Every structure is written in C-alpha cells, then in structure tokens.
Amino acid sequence: MNHRSGFGVQVLLLAALYLFLYGPILYVIYVSFQIDSIWPFPPTLTLEHHTDLWQRRDYHAALWNSVTIGFGTGLIATLFATLAAMAILKYRSPGSGLVAGLFLAPLFIAPILIGISSLMFSRTVLGMPGSIFGATLANSTYATAFALLVVLAQFARYDWRLDDAAMVFGARPWRTFWEITLPITWPAMLGAFIVSFLLAFNNLEISFYNLGATPTLPTLAWGALRHGISAELYALAAIINFAVFALFTVLYLLLRLGTIRID
Amino acid sequence: MSNTVRFWLMVLPGTVFLVVFLLLPLIAIVVFSFWRTESYTLIQDWNLDNYATIFSHSAYLTFLARALVMATCVSLVCLAYAWPVAYFIVRYGGRYRLILLLSTAAPFLTGEILRVAALQQILGPIGVVNMALTRFGFDPIEALMYSNMATGTGLVYLWLPFMVLAIYLSLLNFDFALLDVAKITGAGPLRAFVEVTLPLNRAGTAIGIVLVFIPTLASATTSQFLGGPDGALYGNILARQFGSTGTWALGSAMGVVLFLASALALVIVWRAVGDLRRSGIVIKGAPKP
Amino acid sequence: MxxxxxxxxxxxxxxxxxxxxxxxxxxxxxxxxxxxxxxxxxxxxxxxxxxxxxxxxxxxxxxxxxxxxxxxxxxxxxxxxxxxxxxxxxxxxxxxxxxxxxxxxxxxxxxxxxxxxxxxxxxxxxxxxxxxxxxxxxxxxxxxxxxxxxxxxxxxxxxxxxxxxxxxxxxxxxxxxxxxxxxxxxxxxxxxxxxxxxxxxxxxxxxxxxxxxxxxxxxxxxxxxxxxxxFVAAFLGSPNTFEGDVVGVEDGRAEIAWHGHRFWSRAHDGLAPGLRAVCYVKSEKIAFASSGAALAGRLRDTIFKGQYADYLVCLDDGHEITVSAAPDLCHRPGEAVGITWAADDGDAFPAVGKE
Known part of the structure; x- marks a missing residue:
C-alpha cells in the first residue's frame, strides 16, 4: 500500500465513521419533522410531533429532573476534578498516581455496576430510598473521571510557575487563584462541567437504579421504547441531539480558548 | 504548610467522596453477595449459595460466555476501526484535530437510550433500510434487527469513541519524526508501523481495549432493545435481579462475578502490554540505565 | 558584613x-x-x-x-x-x-x-x-x-x-x-x-x-x-588539565612531574610528594616562548575567535594543549613552538578517585 492510497483509505474510513455515527441521529432528526415517520419520502414537513411532546406534562417533570441531576453532577464532578487536577499537576506530590488512579477508576467499572452497587449501598447501609439526590451522587462518581480527563488535558498546558510568580509579587493563595489561575484556566472547568452535565443528563444505567420512582428523560424514553419507537421519541431525540450539539460547540470553542498563548 | 499537605488537602474532598460513594458501595455488594434475600429484604446469613447458583446453573454461565464473546468481538471491531481513524486525525488533522476528535465523541454524550432509538429507526423491522428494501421489491433482511449482530452494531456505535479517544491521546504523544528515522534506516511503511508506531502506542491501545471491553461486557440496554428474544446478555440477567425478581443477594453475587471478569480482562490486557519501557513509557523514579 | x-x-x-x-x-x-x-x-x-x-x-x-x-x-x-x-x-x-x-x-x-x-x-x-x-x-x-x-x-x-x-x-x-x-x-x-x-x-x-x-x-x-x-579551577575559564605526580612541595608551591616534563604550580591543601595531582592552567595564561620554554611541540591548528585565537599545540608525546592569545600571531600549522607559564598561574590539587 503506497502512501497516497493509504491516505485515501483513511479518509474513507473517517468519512464512514462519521456517517455511521451521525447517519442515524440525522435521520431521526429528519423523521421528527415528518408526518409519516415510517417512510418519510417525499418529505412532508410538520411540527406536530414536537408540539405533542411539548404538551406532555410527564416530560416536563422528567426534563426538570434530568436538568437537576445534570447540574448537580456537573458541579460536584467539576469541583472535585479541578481540585484534584490542580493538586496533581501543581504539587507533583508522591501519591499523585494513587489519587489519579482512584479518580479514573470509574472508567474501568461498568456503569451498571456503579448503578446497582450505589443502589444497594444507599438503600441498605444509608437507609435512603431512591431519589434525585442519590442518582446525582452516583452519577458524580462516574462523571468525575471524565471531568478529570478534560481538566487534566487543559491544565497540562498551564505553566504552574505563573502561580509562583504571583506569590512572589505578593498574591496570597486565594488571590493567586482568582487573579492568575482562574482567568487562564476557566475554559477547562466549564468544559468539564459541560461534559459531566451531559453524561448525567442522558445517563440511564446509573440513574435508573438510584432514582426510585422519579422520572427522567432517559428513563421515560426507556419506558416508551419498550412499547416500540413512537413519534414523540423522535421529537425528544431530535431536541436532545440539538442541545448536545449546541453544548458541544461551546465545548469546542472553550477548548480552543483554553489554548491561551503562553510564550 | 508543605506542598504534600496542600496536595492532600486539595484531593481530600474528591477522594473521600469516591471512597464513600464508589468504593464502599462496591465493597457492600461483595458483602451482600454472601447474604440472602427473602421477600425483597436482605438477610445477613453468611453463605455461598449465590455463587453456587451462578456456577451450577448453565444458564448464568451461558449468558456470561455470550457477553464475553460479544465484548471481545466488539473490542476487536472497535480496535480495527479506531486505529486508522485516530491515526488519520492525529497525523493529518492539523488544526482540525480537536473538532474531528470531538465529533466522534459527541454522539456518546446523547446517551445510550436515544442512540438505541436512532438505530431502531434505521435497522428495525419498520426501519428505513427494510422499508426501502420492501419498497423496491426486495425481501427485508431479518438479521438487521433483533440479533446478536444488531446488538454488536449498537455496542460498537456506543463505545467506539472511547477507543478512538484512547488511541488519539496516545498518538498525540507519539513523535512522528521517529517514523522518518525508521524509513531512512531502511524500514518500509509496514515495517516502520510494526517496529515503531505500534510498540510505542501499545499501552494507549490497551487502555482503549479495556475501556470498550468492560462496559460492553456489562451491557444491558443495547441488547434489551436490539438483541431480540434470544439476545439477552449477562447484563440483562443481572438487571433482572434488581427489577422484578428482587433477588438482590444473587444480583450482588452476579455483580461481583462481573467485576472479577472485568478485572481479569484488565490484567490479561495489561500483561500483554508487558514491560512498559518497551512501550516507551518512563516511570518516574525508575532507575536510570 | x-x-x-x-x-x-x-x-x-x-x-x-x-x-x-x-x-x-x-x-x-x-x-x-x-x-x-x-x-x-x-x-x-x-x-x-x-x-x-x-x-x-x-x-x-x-x-x-x-x-x-x-x-x-x-x-x-x-x-x-x-x-x-x-x-x-x-x-x-x-x-x-x-x-x-x-x-x-x-x-x-x-x-x-x-x-x-x-x-x-x-x-x-x-x-x-x-x-x-x-x-x-x-x-x-x-x-x-x-x-x-x-x-x-x-x-x-x-x-x-x-x-x-x-x-x-x-x-x-x-x-x-x-x-x-x-x-x-x-x-x-x-x-x-x-x-x-x-x-x-x-x-x-x-x-x-x-x-x-x-x-x-x-x-x-x-x-x-x-x-x-x-571544581572551581576546572569550571571557570577554559583551563588545560595536567594530571601528574607531585615531586616536591615547598613555599606553597608544588613541583609536578607530567609525562616526563616538570613544572611548578601553586599547591593547594593535601598535596604531598608521591601523591597524584591535577593541575589546571587557564589557556590565556600560557604564552609562546622562543627560549626557556617549559614544553615544546608543534602547532596543530589555530581557531580564530575574533578578539583572540585558540592555538592547539601538539606536544611531541601526543598531548594537546590550548593556548589563547592574540589572533594575529603568525604561527603556521606544523611550526615548532615552545610554550610556558608562570608558576602562580597553575593550580594543583590532589587528584581524587584515582591512585
């Protein structure tokens, strides 16, 4: 295989990957605006499915619950991940490896195991029935790992000696953080928040076991899907995909912004 | 206050959180796996019956074996696909690297259930592929939906981004100039890949394999909706213990078995990587040659 | 202070x-x-x-x-x-x-x-x-x-x-x-x-x-x-290094025998006859001398540095010594030269690590 054809094959593979990943999503979005959702050709545009979805009260509550879980998880995961990443990169202390291992461990544990173990733990040991709170905590363990990856990748580009410089010129630790660290690294933190928010917002396998009877969008969708795919699910999928893409655009811009020139 | 003290103060909140809400629950299910359940209540009655049940009923082992085969196949497909893709993004992505990478990850964040729904819309009995086939006078393809093939497709769809990400991060730290060195000293492209690129990215690849293997081994939702009546995997049986049947102790034991299987896979893959120095990874504090 | x-x-x-x-x-x-x-x-x-x-x-x-x-x-x-x-x-x-x-x-x-x-x-x-x-x-x-x-x-x-x-x-x-x-x-x-x-x-x-x-x-x-x-003697400037035997020590000076040559240099603590010594002489403190030269050799190369030049002198026994001096000295490669330096310009220390 010579260089040119190798390059061509790779371009094709990449294009096929994006088609594979986005084809179904784009199709669902397309279908959600069609009257005939089985064979929507030629297109017959309608907003009917979206307005139907909008009038379903159960989806309102579920949306609110999902946002709550996403927000809570985003805050917890970002806070813990930021603190840990700063400590690991700034102090390079013995024990960094151990801490990083603990924080990244959820990546190597199946989500369903996190779901059932936290269910058993909170019900039996803590005596708490399923709730949004429990689901948020369980999601946070998983999301912290992803948040740490985002934050570490961005913080690695930050020169921690800038903190030293600020301290020498009279800034106390908090002031140093506020004046120097935060203004340069906030995109990393917001990026970590977005990723953990989305993970928890859309999570099924962890949330499912910890929610008790509280509905969220993924659990409602799960319930609906058991009776076969329906028009309101297309609309839901379309809206959520739009939201994810919008937040992902923000994330991309943040990661770009995060590369402040330190030269 | 020394830097070590500061370090521990800063990692303490997250560490305590993860110990309480991740490690303790995992330990709890290990404990509960030696108890028994009676009418939706756990009873502290130390015994090995749950494990005896799992290992004496061929049904459980069959489901586990199926899941292992499925996870292996999905990991291999992801591996074969992710390598050229990640390589291309790092090598030729230039300033578009980040957006190319994030584009592979975006669908992951829309969640399992909506992606399964999207796949159903494509592959299902009334999905667009089969509808098109019948429209144009062909027979619908049954295997598209409700088969192990469909579950496998769904799992690749869901977890491929992990593999791409792991290999991408590994390649990002790979010095492509080494390939030029290999070529100047007489290695062809394939030889250079085998002698230089692959070994130096072996650890990253291994991490990718594990990141895909572990969740697919436990997958329940994808097989539930795409696998059809005979498509149940270990994860489905596990989930059932916490749903309708309420046999939590047995479910805990099944969880422990799943965890051990994941850990075993981790160890096997890591053993295959071998000496990290042969992967170009320098461990801090290791004696200098 | x-x-x-x-x-x-x-x-x-x-x-x-x-x-x-x-x-x-x-x-x-x-x-x-x-x-x-x-x-x-x-x-x-x-x-x-x-x-x-x-x-x-x-x-x-x-x-x-x-x-x-x-x-x-x-x-x-x-x-x-x-x-x-x-x-x-x-x-x-x-x-x-x-x-x-x-x-x-x-x-x-x-x-x-x-x-x-x-x-x-x-x-x-x-x-x-x-x-x-x-x-x-x-x-x-x-x-x-x-x-x-x-x-x-x-x-x-x-x-x-x-x-x-x-x-x-x-x-x-x-x-x-x-x-x-x-x-x-x-x-x-x-x-x-x-x-x-x-x-x-x-x-x-x-x-x-x-x-x-x-x-x-x-x-x-x-x-x-x-x-x-x-360490300081070796680190500052660009000194020539001579490792030889101490023949005698008197008045704060030591006589060093180095590959059949003998010269005096300032003696630092710990030098005694019979011990090995390392002697450092900065290259600009070595001068060419037509008569009474301590060492004789041939000029191997001249490295022009602008305000001065490094002259690489190859002794008859093969050892090389660098002399820094004005760049316009008309020595040609291969020419026989003699070099010398003042006793106070050498610093001899006990050799460490080797007997």
Whole structure:
C-alpha cells in the first residue's frame, strides 16, 4: 500500500465513521419533522410531533429532573476534578498516581455496576430510598473521571510557575487563584462541567437504579421504547441531539480558548 | 504548610467522596453477595449459595460466555476501526484535530437510550433500510434487527469513541519524526508501523481495549432493545435481579462475578502490554540505565 | 558584613535522596550584584526558590534585612524576582503585568501610575503598556519581567537565568542594563546563571555551586584567578588539565612531574610528594616562548575567535594543549613552538578517585 492510497483509505474510513455515527441521529432528526415517520419520502414537513411532546406534562417533570441531576453532577464532578487536577499537576506530590488512579477508576467499572452497587449501598447501609439526590451522587462518581480527563488535558498546558510568580509579587493563595489561575484556566472547568452535565443528563444505567420512582428523560424514553419507537421519541431525540450539539460547540470553542498563548 | 499537605488537602474532598460513594458501595455488594434475600429484604446469613447458583446453573454461565464473546468481538471491531481513524486525525488533522476528535465523541454524550432509538429507526423491522428494501421489491433482511449482530452494531456505535479517544491521546504523544528515522534506516511503511508506531502506542491501545471491553461486557440496554428474544446478555440477567425478581443477594453475587471478569480482562490486557519501557513509557523514579 | 541584606544560615534542602542544598551559608551586602554560578542540577535554582519562599528549607534559616523570614510565605517577603522564561501573565497587558505587585500591595491608583511611569522609564518600556505578552519580542518581555520585579522597590531582586532565552546580541545589551539598574537602585541583585561569562561580566561577588554545596564564595576576580577548589579551577575559564605526580612541595608551591616534563604550580591543601595531582592552567595564561620554554611541540591548528585565537599545540608525546592569545600571531600549522607559564598561574590539587 503506497502512501497516497493509504491516505485515501483513511479518509474513507473517517468519512464512514462519521456517517455511521451521525447517519442515524440525522435521520431521526429528519423523521421528527415528518408526518409519516415510517417512510418519510417525499418529505412532508410538520411540527406536530414536537408540539405533542411539548404538551406532555410527564416530560416536563422528567426534563426538570434530568436538568437537576445534570447540574448537580456537573458541579460536584467539576469541583472535585479541578481540585484534584490542580493538586496533581501543581504539587507533583508522591501519591499523585494513587489519587489519579482512584479518580479514573470509574472508567474501568461498568456503569451498571456503579448503578446497582450505589443502589444497594444507599438503600441498605444509608437507609435512603431512591431519589434525585442519590442518582446525582452516583452519577458524580462516574462523571468525575471524565471531568478529570478534560481538566487534566487543559491544565497540562498551564505553566504552574505563573502561580509562583504571583506569590512572589505578593498574591496570597486565594488571590493567586482568582487573579492568575482562574482567568487562564476557566475554559477547562466549564468544559468539564459541560461534559459531566451531559453524561448525567442522558445517563440511564446509573440513574435508573438510584432514582426510585422519579422520572427522567432517559428513563421515560426507556419506558416508551419498550412499547416500540413512537413519534414523540423522535421529537425528544431530535431536541436532545440539538442541545448536545449546541453544548458541544461551546465545548469546542472553550477548548480552543483554553489554548491561551503562553510564550 | 508543605506542598504534600496542600496536595492532600486539595484531593481530600474528591477522594473521600469516591471512597464513600464508589468504593464502599462496591465493597457492600461483595458483602451482600454472601447474604440472602427473602421477600425483597436482605438477610445477613453468611453463605455461598449465590455463587453456587451462578456456577451450577448453565444458564448464568451461558449468558456470561455470550457477553464475553460479544465484548471481545466488539473490542476487536472497535480496535480495527479506531486505529486508522485516530491515526488519520492525529497525523493529518492539523488544526482540525480537536473538532474531528470531538465529533466522534459527541454522539456518546446523547446517551445510550436515544442512540438505541436512532438505530431502531434505521435497522428495525419498520426501519428505513427494510422499508426501502420492501419498497423496491426486495425481501427485508431479518438479521438487521433483533440479533446478536444488531446488538454488536449498537455496542460498537456506543463505545467506539472511547477507543478512538484512547488511541488519539496516545498518538498525540507519539513523535512522528521517529517514523522518518525508521524509513531512512531502511524500514518500509509496514515495517516502520510494526517496529515503531505500534510498540510505542501499545499501552494507549490497551487502555482503549479495556475501556470498550468492560462496559460492553456489562451491557444491558443495547441488547434489551436490539438483541431480540434470544439476545439477552449477562447484563440483562443481572438487571433482572434488581427489577422484578428482587433477588438482590444473587444480583450482588452476579455483580461481583462481573467485576472479577472485568478485572481479569484488565490484567490479561495489561500483561500483554508487558514491560512498559518497551512501550516507551518512563516511570518516574525508575532507575536510570 | 555590616550592611548585610540577605543571610543564609546552614540552609539544607533534600529532594528524596538528592541534596539540592547542603548546609549553605551566604551573605549578600546592601549594594551587591551577587552571582550564583553552577552547572545545571547544582541546586542554584533551588537556593533561589528558598530565598523567595517558594520552597521551604529542611534546615537552616533565611534572613532578609536582619529579619528571619524562613517561615514566611513568598507573598510576605517583599522581594522582587525575574523568572526564567519571564513568566509574564499571558492574560494581562504589559501595564497590568508590571503593576501586579502594586495591586497586591493595595496601592492607590495615583501611586500605581507614578510607579509605573518611573519603572517604564527606567527599563525603557514606554509605549508598550497596552500590549499583551505574546505581542512582545524577547527583549521586550525581558524588560517587562524586570520592570515587574523592580516596580515595588523591593529590598532584594532575585534573577533566575534571566538572559538564558535571549540571543547573544541582546544578552550583551541586557547584561549592561541590569548592571545599570542595580547601581541606580542600590539594592542587592542575586543572579543565578549557568553561564560563567554572564556571571563574570555582571557580578561584583559570586559563588560557585556544585551538587548543593557552595564551592567558593568571593570576589569574582579571586574566584577566577585564585580558585580554591579543583571544581572551581576546572569550571571557570577554559583551563588545560595536567594530571601528574607531585615531586616536591615547598613555599606553597608544588613541583609536578607530567609525562616526563616538570613544572611548578601553586599547591593547594593535601598535596604531598608521591601523591597524584591535577593541575589546571587557564589557556590565556600560557604564552609562546622562543627560549626557556617549559614544553615544546608543534602547532596543530589555530581557531580564530575574533578578539583572540585558540592555538592547539601538539606536544611531541601526543598531548594537546590550548593556548589563547592574540589572533594575529603568525604561527603556521606544523611550526615548532615552545610554550610556558608562570608558576602562580597553575593550580594543583590532589587528584581524587584515582591512585
């Protein structure tokens, strides 16, 4: 295989990957605006499915619950991940490896195991029935790992000696953080928040076991899907995909912004 | 206050959180796996019956074996696909690297259930592929939906981004100039890949394999909706213990078995990587040659 | 020292098993430009960080202006610092960077403006105040870093390899500038570098560091011409090395036998007849001599360096010696030459590690 054809094959593979990943999503979005959702050709545009979805009260509550879980998880995961990443990169202390291992461990544990173990733990040991709170905590363990990856990748580009410089010129630790660290690294933190928010917002396998009877969008969708795919699910999928893409655009811009020139 | 003290103060909140809400629950299910359940209540009655049940009923082992085969196949497909893709993004992505990478990850964040729904819309009995086939006078393809093939497709769809990400991060730290060195000293492209690129990215690849293997081994939702009546995997049986049947102790034991299987896979893959120095990874504090 | 501004007392710092500083004691006077010279990894930057308060010593004390600051954090020491790679805050303008120390002190707007004006004129930065660091050239960044270090009129300015990232021309100019600032402000500058040329150009006094220990402290000329240890003798200048046997020691001088030749040199502690010795002679202290030459050989090559030239002399027994002298000596390659040096220009130390 010579260089040119190798390059061509790779371009094709990449294009096929994006088609594979986005084809179904784009199709669902397309279908959600069609009257005939089985064979929507030629297109017959309608907003009917979206307005139907909008009038379903159960989806309102579920949306609110999902946002709550996403927000809570985003805050917890970002806070813990930021603190840990700063400590690991700034102090390079013995024990960094151990801490990083603990924080990244959820990546190597199946989500369903996190779901059932936290269910058993909170019900039996803590005596708490399923709730949004429990689901948020369980999601946070998983999301912290992803948040740490985002934050570490961005913080690695930050020169921690800038903190030293600020301290020498009279800034106390908090002031140093506020004046120097935060203004340069906030995109990393917001990026970590977005990723953990989305993970928890859309999570099924962890949330499912910890929610008790509280509905969220993924659990409602799960319930609906058991009776076969329906028009309101297309609309839901379309809206959520739009939201994810919008937040992902923000994330991309943040990661770009995060590369402040330190030269 | 020394830097070590500061370090521990800063990692303490997250560490305590993860110990309480991740490690303790995992330990709890290990404990509960030696108890028994009676009418939706756990009873502290130390015994090995749950494990005896799992290992004496061929049904459980069959489901586990199926899941292992499925996870292996999905990991291999992801591996074969992710390598050229990640390589291309790092090598030729230039300033578009980040957006190319994030584009592979975006669908992951829309969640399992909506992606399964999207796949159903494509592959299902009334999905667009089969509808098109019948429209144009062909027979619908049954295997598209409700088969192990469909579950496998769904799992690749869901977890491929992990593999791409792991290999991408590994390649990002790979010095492509080494390939030029290999070529100047007489290695062809394939030889250079085998002698230089692959070994130096072996650890990253291994991490990718594990990141895909572990969740697919436990997958329940994808097989539930795409696998059809005979498509149940270990994860489905596990989930059932916490749903309708309420046999939590047995479910805990099944969880422990799943965890051990994941850990075993981790160890096997890591053993295959071998000496990290042969992967170009320098461990801090290791004696200098 | 009566006007001592900085005093280190037996400062010791370990990183794991490596000694970054081993019982370092040091005094720097009120108006000195003091250079800390050493090869990379000798612990000089660690020592600077200990003075700044960025690292805490395991043992020993740090006193600034007579006050014990060993336990004080960096932000309460009132010192200025110029960092390696400048470390300008990338999200702040030049003016904001320079004014940062004033802001931390809570200075009023008027005071800040005055100080900014003063320091901008001092380091010749006027007109660049609104730029961001990445819009500056290397030399301009250097000036901003210096201005930031000086703006709060600290009692002490630390400079950590400040010129390492500048090209040769700029470095020469900045060396002169930094000397000027030091004279104008009358505060001690402590200057860390691995570049001996820089240290010898700028410093009034200097110390040579090696593996966490101060090898020698003193006037720079004394260190250069009268090294007290073998390390300093070998490190400063570009000396020729002769390893031979001590034949005799008298009057502070030693006679060395080296490959059948004999010459005298200054003797340092521990030399006795029969021992091995290493003798260092700086290349510019060796002269060509037509008669009474100590050693004879042939000129192998001349390396022209501009203001001087290195003449590589190959002795009859194959050993090579470098002689630095005026570049216009009309010696030709292959020509027979004799070389000699004064006994006081050689420094002989006991050889270590070999019997």
């Amino acid at each position: 009566s006007d001592c501004m900085l005093r280190l007392q037996s400062v010791t710092k370990r990183f794991g098993t490596t000694m970054a500083a081993e019982s370092v004691s040091l005094e720097v006077g009120q108006t000195e430009l003091f250079a800390l010279l050493g090869p990379s990894g000798s612990g000089k930057t660690t020592l600077l960080r200990i003075i700044a308060g960025l690292d805490a010593p395991d043992e020993g004390r740090v006193l600034i202006g007579g006050r014990d600051v060993t336990r004080l954090p960096p932000y309460r020491r009132g010192i200025g610092m110029v960092f390696q790679d400048f470390l300008l805050f990338p999200h702040k303008t030049v003016a904001e960077n320079i004014a940062f120390p004033l802001k931390m002190q809570g200075k009023s707007r008027a005071e800040t403006a005055d100080d900014l004006k003063w320091v901008s004129q001092l380091v010749r930065l006027t007109g660049l105040e609104e730029r961001y660091p990445h819009e500056l050239s290397g030399g301009q960044k250097q000036r901003v870093a210096l201005a930031r270090g000086l703006v709060s009129r600290p009692s002490l300015l630390l400079l950590d390899e400040p010129l390492a990232n500048l090209d040769r021309e700029l470095r020469k100019r900045m060396e002169v500038e930094i000397r000027r600032f030091q004279l104008e402000l009358g505060i001690p500058f402590i200057y860390v570098t691995h570049n001996q040329e820089e240290a010898l150009t700028m410093a009034s006094r200097m110390a040579v560091m090696r593996e966490g220990c101060l090898e020698q402290i003193g006037d720079k000329l004394a260190l250069y011409h009268r090294p007290a240890t073998a």
